Amino acid sequence: DTLASDERFKQALKEAATRKEMREAQDAVATERYMSKALSECKAMGLTLPLSLAVVYDSVVHGSWLSLSGHLGPVRDEKTWIKR
Secondary structure, eight states: OTGGGOHHHHHHHHHHTTSHHHHHHHHHHHIIIIIHHHHHHHHHHTOOSHHHHHHHHHHHHTTOHHHHHHHHOSOSSHHHHHHO
């Protein structure tokens, strides 16, 4: 709560966002926490389409992957699975 209202801190974050090091760090964290998990899930399920990866990645990022994957069930036809 304190940092959320700290204008100097928020300005420092905005400035850091323009730096190569910050972008690289953000990419590394996103890859480690989200993309690696999404790629692993797609491989395990036999998903190969870019849109399938996007669906899985988005669900992993938002924390709904376990619920969504359980709801959708096994992949019989990838395009049908994406539509569901």
